[in-house]
Amino acid sequence: xxxxxxxxxxxxxxxxxxxxxxxxxxxxxxxxxxxxxxxxxxxxxxxxxxxxxxxxxxxxxxxxxxxxxxxxxxxxxxxxxxxxxxxxxxxxxxxxxxxxxxxxxxxxxxxxxxxxxxxxxxxxxxxxxxxxxxxxxxxxxxxxxxxxxxxxxxxxxxxxxxxxxxxxxxxxxxxxxxxxxxxxxxxxxxxxxxxxxxxxxx
Numbered sequence: 444x445x446x447x448x449x450x451x452x453x454x455x456x457x458x459x460x461x462x463x464x465x466x467x468x469x470x471x472x473x474x475x476x477x478x479x480x481x482x483x484x485x486x487x488x489x490x491x492x493x494x495x496x497x498x499x500x501x502x503x504x505x506x507x508x509x510x511x512x513x514x515x516x517x518x519x520x521x522x523x524x525x526x527x528x529x530x531x532x533x534x535x536x537x538x539x540x541x542x543x544x545x546x547x548x549x550x551x552x553x554x555x556x557x558x559x560x561x562x563x564x565x566x567x568x569x570x571x572x573x574x575x576x577x578x579x580x581x582x583x584x585x586x587x588x589x590x591x592x593x594x595x596x597x598x599x600x601x602x603x604x605x606x607x608x609x610x611x612x613x614x615x616x617x618x619x620x621x622x623x624x625x626x627x628x629x630x631x632x633x634x635x636x637x638x639x640x641x642x643x644x645x
Contacts, residue, residue, distance in 0.1 A: 449472075449475075453475055453476075453479070456475045456478070456479075457471045457472050457475045458471075460474050460475055499511050499512065502534065502552070502554075503515035503517070503518055505518045505572075505576075506518055506549065506550050506551055506552060507534055507550075507551065507552030507553070507554060507569055507572075508534045508537050508550060508552055509534055517537070517549065517550055518549070522547070523547055523548055523549055524547055524548040524549070525548075525549060525580070525584070526548070526582065526583075526584050526585065527546075527547075527548030527549065527584065527585050527587065528548060528549050528550070528551055528576065528577070528584050528585070528586050528587070528612075529546055529548055529549070529550050529551070529587045529589050530550075530551045530553065530573065530586060530587065530588050530589060530590070530603065531550060531551070531552055531553070531589050531590070532552070532553055532554075532555060532556050532590055532591060532596065532599070533552060533553075533554070533555070534552045534554075536552070536589065537550050537552065540589070548587075551569070551572070551573050551576065552569065553568045553569050553570065553573070553599070554567075554568055554569050555567065555568055556568075556590065556591065556595040556596055556598075556599040557595055557598045557599045557602060558595045565602065568599075570603070570606070573603075574606070574607075574610070577607065577610055577611065577612050578610065578611070580611065580612075583611050583612060583613065584611075584612050584613070585612065585613045585614075585615060586607060586612045586613070586614050586615070587615050587616070587617060588600045588603060588604070588614065588615070588616045588617070589617045592619050592633065592634075592637065600616060618637070618641030619634070619637035619638075619641065620634060620635075620637050620638030620641050621634065621635075621638050
């Protein structure tokens with residue numbers, strides 16, 4: 444007797460859902476069935492919103508953050524401090540900084556980090572636009588490297604520091620250390636080293 448499986452349209456839907464990050468085969472099946480059977484599901488609205496977002500959202504040509512035809516919320520904000528430029532790996536890294544309220548300058552999204560194993564070289568990142576922004580500034584600016592503390596993030600920060608030294612900018616790196624509420628027993632050696640190096644006077 445032939446085994447029974449989902450109809451072909453459902454299998455196609457499951458296949459597409461499995462391609463999403465963090466979604467395995469079982470989760471993809473559960474989501475597909477929920478979208479098709481739950482009275483709370485609105486799959487057509489979901490499809491429409493995906494289509495609209497795909498067609499209307501693009502990277503900002505200046506900073507690399509999410510933008511639409513009407514512009515970029517960061518670059519179009521005249522209240523921001525043009526003398527401070529925060530360099531991040533991805534456009535999504537802007538959002539935690541914005542939600543913290545700790546930064547009111549400009550951003551530059553690299554679009555990734557150096558990773559020879561993944562064949563990501565300097566030419567694959569938005570480094571040349573960063574250099575052009577610094578060189579076109581009317582006064583010296585501070586460039587804050589807000590990159591990850593993993594091996595690739597450190598390599599990217601070191602590379603940027605090497606090519607930006609001597610240009611009309613001051614370089615700094617975000618402090619890295621213990622998270623709020625975290626104990627020393629859970630911290631790795633690199634985190635503790637960064638915490639000691641970033642200590643301040645009381």
